[in-house]
Amino acid sequence: MSQATPNHDKAHFLYNKDGHLCIQFSDLVVGEGIQSNQFLIIDNQRAALIDPGGDLTYTPLNIEISKRVKANQLDYIFASHQDPDIIASLPRWMMHTQCQVVTSKLWSRFLPHLASQFVTQQLNHNLDDRIIAMPDSGGTIAFGRSEMIVLPAHFLHSVGNFHFYDPVSKILFSGDMGASLIEDHAEQPVVDFESHIPHMLGFHQRYMASNKACRLWANMVRQIDVEMMVPQHGSPFVGRAMVNNFLDWISNLACGIDLMNQQHFDAGKAGYKQ
Numbered sequence: 001m002s003q004a005t006p007n008h009d010k011a012h013f014l015y016n017k018d019g020h021l022c023i024q025f026s027d028l029v030v031g032e033g034i035q036s037n038q039f040l041i042i043d044n045q046r047a048a049l050i051d052p053g054g055d056l057t058y059t060p061l062n063i064e065i066s067k068r069v070k071a072n073q074l075d076y077i078f079a080s081h082q083d084p085d086i087i088a089s090l091p092r093w094m095m096h097t098q099c100q101v102v103t104s105k106l107w108s109r110f111l112p113h114l115a116s117q118f119v120t121q122q123l124n125h126n127l128d129d130r131i132i133a134m135p136d137s138g139g140t141i142a143f144g145r146s147e148m149i150v151l152p153a154h155f156l157h158s159v160g161n162f163h164f165y166d167p168v169s170k171i172l173f174s175g176d177m178g179a180s181l182i183e184d185h186a187e188q189p190v191v192d193f194e195s196h197i198p199h200m201l202g203f204h205q206r207y208m209a210s211n212k213a214c215r216l217w218a219n220m221v222r223q224i225d226v227e228m229m230v231p232q233h234g235s236p237f238v239g240r241a242m243v244n245n246f247l248d249w250i251s252n253l254a255c256g257i258d259l260m261n262q263q264h265f266d267a268g269k270a271g272y273k274q
Helices: 055-066 090-096 117-122 193-207 211-221 240-251
Strands: 012-017 020-025 038-043 046-050 074-078 100-104 131-134 139-143 146-152 162-166 171-173 228-230
Touching: 020 055, 038 055, 046 055, 055 090, 074 090, 074 139, 074 146, 090 100, 100 162, 146 211, 193 240, 211 240, 228 240
Parallel strands: 046 074, 074 100, 100 131, 171 228
Antiparallel strands: 012 020, 020 038, 038 046, 139 146, 146 162, 162 171
16 A cells, blocks of 8 residues: 555545544546545555545546555445435446445445446446445444444435444544535635535535434434544534534524425426416
């Protein structure tokens, strides 16, 4: 494995100590795609990717990863849910590595639809054999000298949704929870929480299912020793105080079905005429 360098332009090191590295790539998306973060975790020369994205990010992400680990060192892809910006590149990773994919059991039967017949014929094993279908309660996955903890985050926003906690770095990789719609410098931590709210508000109101789901999730996270929370879009929350700011905010946010009424289901507005 090549020596990692924190000064590399594309890589932002969230944690780097005693052979355990957490690296964020925040500017690999070009063109019209929404800004997204991809994450590489390395422990004892074993590697895992979190939410690697689609074809838009596959080639630049693969180049960055190859500077640090070899293809046969990639053990896992952790997919928080099924969206294209999360896992659409799955066929390429399955063809060129022997990694397993950790995702919700609800999506494990859908992921094979991403792979063409050509791809499945190239694999040494059935695609199903390389998917770890997690139960709704989550669980732990052995990784390197440690483990990754898979935490339930259902309906935030997907019906089958997980977040991933690294107990070594104490980082919570929170998927769409905490996402902010910013275009530049997504690697920079949130400094002023109140001024950051406008970048999050509309997204969370629309994409999170309900305040109840948000509150249950926040109650769970408060039980965990989280030093950093890093969403898949936008800026990280660094330090327990900033994480708590977000937990307090999201616990009180009306969103999703809380905001819906009959006017949102109006056949007339859709163009129907009796």
